[in-house]
Amino acid sequence: xxxxEEYYNIGYLDRLSYQDTFVHNLDPRVKLITTMLFLxxxxxxxxxxxxxxxxxxxxxxxxxxIGEIPLLFILKKVALVSPFAVxxxxxxxxxxxxxxxxxxxxxxxxxxxxxxxxxxxxxLTVSTALLLIATTSFPxxxxxxxxxxxxxxxxxxxxxxYRYLFVLAEESMRIIxxxxxRSYGRRGTGVKVFVRIVGMLFLRTIERAERVYYAMLSRxxxxxxxxxxxxxxxxxxxxxxxSVMGCLYLFRFYPVSEKLGLFAQGLF
Amino acid sequence: xxxxxxxxxxxxxxxxxxxxxxxxxxxxxxxxxNIDNQMIPLMGVMGAFIFAAQMIxxxxxxxxxxxxxxxxxxxxxxxxxxxxxxxxxxxxxxxxLFFADGGLLALGCNIWNMGVYPCFVAYPLIYxxxxxxxxxxxxxSIAAIISVLVALQLGPFSVVLETLLSGKSELPFSTFILFMxxxxxxxxxxxxxxxxxxxxxxxxxxxxxxxxSGAFRPLDTGISVRKVLAFFVIIALIxxxxxxxxxxxxxxGLEWSIEKITGREELAVQERGIAPVLNKIQExxxxxxxxxxxxxxxxxxxxxxxxxxxxxxxxxxxAGIVGSAMVLGLVLLxxxxxxxxxxx
Amino acid sequence: MSHHIIDFKNVxxxxxxxTEALRDISFRITHGESVGIIGANGSGKxxxxxxxxxxxxxxxxxxxxxxxxxxxxxRQEIRRSVGVIFQNPDDQLFMPTVYDDVAFCxxxxxxxxxxxRQRVHDAxxxxxxxxxxDKPPHHLSGGQKSSVAIASVMAVExxxxxxxxxxxxxDPKSRRLLINMLKTFHHxxxxxxxxxxLILDVCRRCIVIKDGTVVADGPSTEILSNRALLxxxxxxxxxxxxxx
Numbered sequence: 001x002x003x004x005e006e007y008y009n010i011g012y013l014d015r016l017s018y019q020d021t022f023v024h025n026l027d028p029r030v031k032l033i034t035t036m037l038f039l040x041x042x043x044x045x046x047x048x049x050x051x052x053x054x055x056x057x058x059x060x061x062x063x064x065x066i067g068e069i070p071l072l073f074i075l076k077k078v079a080l081v082s083p084f085a086v087x088x089x090x091x092x093x094x095x096x097x098x099x100x101x102x103x104x105x106x107x108x109x110x111x112x113x114x115x116x117x118x119x120x121x122x123x124l125t126v127s128t129a130l131l132l133i134a135t136t137s138f139p140x141x142x143x144x145x146x147x148x149x150x151x152x153x154x155x156x157x158x159x160x161x162y163r164y165l166f167v168l169a170e171e172s173m174r175i176i177x178x179x180x181x182r183s184y185g186r187r188g189t190g191v192k193v194f195v196r197i198v199g200m201l202f203l204r205t206i207e208r209a210e211r212v213y214y215a216m217l218s219r220x221x222x223x224x225x226x227x228x229x230x231x232x233x234x235x236x237x238x239x240x241x242x243s244v245m246g247c248l249y250l251f252r253f254y255p256v257s258e259k260l261g262l263f264a265q266g267l268f
Numbered sequence: 269x270x271x272x273x274x275x276x277x278x279x280x281x282x283x284x285x286x287x288x289x290x291x292x293x294x295x296x297x298x299x300x301x302n303i304d305n306q307m308i309p310l311m312g313v314m315g316a317f318i319f320a321a322q323m324i325x326x327x328x329x330x331x332x333x334x335x336x337x338x339x340x341x342x343x344x345x346x347x348x349x350x351x352x353x354x355x356x357x358x359x360x361x362x363x364x365l366f367f368a369d370g371g372l373l374a375l376g377c378n379i380w381n382m383g384v385y386p387c388f389v390a391y392p393l394i395y396x397x398x399x400x401x402x403x404x405x406x407x408x409s410i411a412a413i414i415s416v417l418v419a420l421q422l423g424p425f426s427v428v429l430e431t432l433l434s435g436k437s438e439l440p441f442s443t444f445i446l447f448m449x450x451x452x453x454x455x456x457x458x459x460x461x462x463x464x465x466x467x468x469x470x471x472x473x474x475x476x477x478x479x480x481s482g483a484f485r486p487l488d489t490g491i492s493v494r495k496v497l498a499f500f501v502i503i504a505l506i507x508x509x510x511x512x513x514x515x516x517x518x519x520x521g522l523e524w525s526i527e528k529i530t531g532r533e534e535l536a537v538q539e540r541g542i543a544p545v546l547n548k549i550q551e552x553x554x555x556x557x558x559x560x561x562x563x564x565x566x567x568x569x570x571x572x573x574x575x576x577x578x579x580x581x582x583x584x585x586x587a588g589i590v591g592s593a594m595v596l597g598l599v600l601l602x603x604x605x606x607x608x609x610x611x612x
Numbered sequence: 613m614s615h616h617i618i619d620f621k622n623v624x625x626x627x628x629x630x631t632e633a634l635r636d637i638s639f640r641i642t643h644g645e646s647v648g649i650i651g652a653n654g655s656g657k658x659x660x661x662x663x664x665x666x667x668x669x670x671x672x673x674x675x676x677x678x679x680x681x682x683x684x685x686x687r688q689e690i691r692r693s694v695g696v697i698f699q700n701p702d703d704q705l706f707m708p709t710v711y712d713d714v715a716f717c718x719x720x721x722x723x724x725x726x727x728x729r730q731r732v733h734d735a736x737x738x739x740x741x742x743x744x745x746d747k748p749p750h751h752l753s754g755g756q757k758s759s760v761a762i763a764s765v766m767a768v769e770x771x772x773x774x775x776x777x778x779x780x781x782x783d784p785k786s787r788r789l790l791i792n793m794l795k796t797f798h799h800x801x802x803x804x805x806x807x808x809x810l811i812l813d814v815c816r817r818c819i820v821i822k823d824g825t826v827v828a829d830g831p832s833t834e835i836l837s838n839r840a841l842l843x844x845x846x847x848x849x850x851x852x853x854x855x856x
Contacts, residue, residue: 051588065606095438122274139708151296160312166750199469205317211703220720261591
């Protein structure tokens with residue numbers, strides 16, 4: 001991905017997170033905790049599990065639709081980060097050749113199951129993590145972390161990073177454009193030029209940090225970042241948490257897909 | 269190389285989170301003890317700098333492929349290890365959220381692999397002794413290259429261990445290692461050269477930054493080697509304890525992979541690797557005395573036909589397929605329903 | 613009311629690397645005055661502003677703000693009465709949302725959350741920016757950013773406003789809005805800028821700085837129509853005076 005694309009991608013995701021929907025308005029703590037529980041539940045399935053993973057798609061699909069997040073955008077981002085997991089998993093079918101009969105006449109090696117399981121888990125975990133940030137503003141996530149008890153120094157570090165991410169990314173984008181404009185193809189994109197660009201960017205960053213520090217001093221900064229706003233848990237938050245936890249429990253310990261299948265078989 | 273959620277078991281994920289959270293807490297406490305207030309915005313903006321710099325790619329000479337910067341070592345040299353670790357952790361957190369690099373459960377692993385190694389291993393044990401007092405540019409460059417190389421060998425090595433201990437991949441240890449380490453040797457060399465270059469550039473342009481940032485560092489005495497080692501031993505014990513607990517209660521995770529590994533001839537070396545170590549830790553600490561590796565499983569006649577595999581009967585698997593299709597259909601319908609309701 | 617006075621006496625300042633940025637600066641600004649500070653790039657304008665609230669301390673000479681003599685001890689108190697607005701709003705707005713940014717000062721004063729909310733509300737409505745409060749700064753336009761930057765300083769109700777290039781990077785309409793807004797403030801104002809039309813519009817008095825020293829100090833209409841003086845300082849006549 002080129003720098004521009006990457007930059008606009010984060011910018012878009014960031015903009016999505018400031019929408020006004022039911023999911024966006026939930027307490028960030030609630031979303032953070034339910035997302036973590038969800039990830040745990042998904043990852044805790046044994047390596048060959050496939051069938052029991054399907055019901056879990058309900059969670060990302062609901063976040064996506066209620067939060068009005070474009071599906072294609074999320075899928076694209078998921079595809080972009082998939083290579084590592086796919087690469088590691090693709091060897092399973094070769095290395096785990098134990099034959100398993102799925103249906104009479106259809107036999108697959110067990111590795112295919114674990115590979116599919118990795119892919120499903122990957123899709124579930126990555127899309128849900130992306131949906132968390134697409135439906136919760138980053139400052140919201142930080143408030144949640146602070147209230148959960150993460151050290152304030154680290155939280156203010158995150159907040160500063162978020163604040164200056166866009167400023168510095170834009171600055172680097174301008175430098176990169178200047179580089180690419182004048183390097184006609186390959187020359188100029190090498191390590192030497194890169195080192196100089198990064199060095200220059202670094203010096204500018206230091207100078208910016210100095211200016212920011214002056215601005216902070218001017219406004220009464222004496223070493224402590226003031227506490228941030230407190231969120232209050234509402235009835236909607238409680239209802240959301242309860243239903244998510246209920247569903248997670250059900251999907252994790254009760255074979256929903258299989259029972260549904262048996263039930264359908266009974267009908268016909 | 270970012271570790272991914274999908275390759276992780278909850279036990280490994282939690283353990284690595286515990287390690288990273290401990291390192292985070294320790295660093296923020298250490299940093300708070302005598303922080304220069306100017307560090308607070310400096311660290312924040314530095315994080316954004318690393319983030320932006322990682323997005324810039326460059327051509328790796330001779331290959332035509334493109335590389336980009338990790339940045340942990342630059343941070344450690346400029347800010348000192350504690351601040352650098354916090355900055356690195358924040359960069360990885362934002363990446364996990366905005367790029368879904370790795371994922372949230374794997375974030376613990378990633379902070380460990382890419383934060384702890386450069387800041388608390390490579391910097392105090394390799395960079396500092398080689399670079400000395402920072403007057404010789406050449407020594408600083410050499411120190412930067414070597415320490416980046418070491419950090420970038422430790423990181424992928426951990427990725428390998430974490431993946432194998434999670435037991436979701438079938439890749440044998442030796443193959444995996446042979447694949448990961450050389451690639452990262454190359455990446456490390458490039459990144460080391462870049463790191464050295466940036467440090468040298470800064471030293472030439474604004475030498476006072478490297479000097480004054482030295483004053484920020486609450487760590488001028490250096491982290492004592494003994495402390496670092498003690499820390500690692502403790503973490504290793506916790507890891508071993510957590511894993512053996514997990515293995516004993518959850519037969520299909522770790523054990524399965526260990527059995528897989530030990531069950532193969534070409535991996536006989538491994539028998540001298542992970543399992544006995546865990547066993548030894550187990551014996552020493554006796555977290556769970558009734559722990560056994562159940563070597564019987566390998567001899568089990570059923571084991572060959574897919575051990576720990578949920579019952580494979582045609583009947584249930586048909587039900588599984590039908591049910592999965594129905595569940596997916598229902599989920600999709602829900603989604604479409606919500607969308608169309610919202611459009612109205 | 614004597615407490616809104618700014619008094620620089622023989623102020624010198626050199627940066628740690630040895631650069632002499634201010635050389636023997638003396639002036640006195642009285643209550644309610646609005647003063648423009650002009651000069652070429654690198655003449656020392658920004659450095660001068662950083663002395664108004666003790667971000668930088670004079671190497672020698674004295675700075676008095678109201679009744680207070682600027683020292684390391686008094687500077688926290690001085691910062692309450694002097695609001696400095698920096699040239700680049702991205703440096704000024706360092707908090708992740710507009711609300712948190714405007715609330716930064718009041719929270720540092722230790723006000724309780726209700727009082728903070730009131731302050732934020734007042735400051736933002738002063739610059740017509742109430743609807744921006746939940747946005748992150750990087751979603752704002754240049755004009756909105758500078759409005760919020762002003763609000764973030766106004767939230768502690770300072771007596772004196774010091775601004776560095778307030779209209780840089782603004783489109784003409786935002787610039788006009790800013791000028792109109794500045795005219796409604798009854799604070800003592802010190803504005804460092806290359807935008808001489810803005811100075812002419814907002815400030816009665818004008819100080820010209822060259823190489824760190826004051827080379828002219830007088831009514832804006834006089835100084836800004838002195839072509840020779842301006843050109844000597846890499847400046848030119850304000851557009852509004854060129855026409856006539």
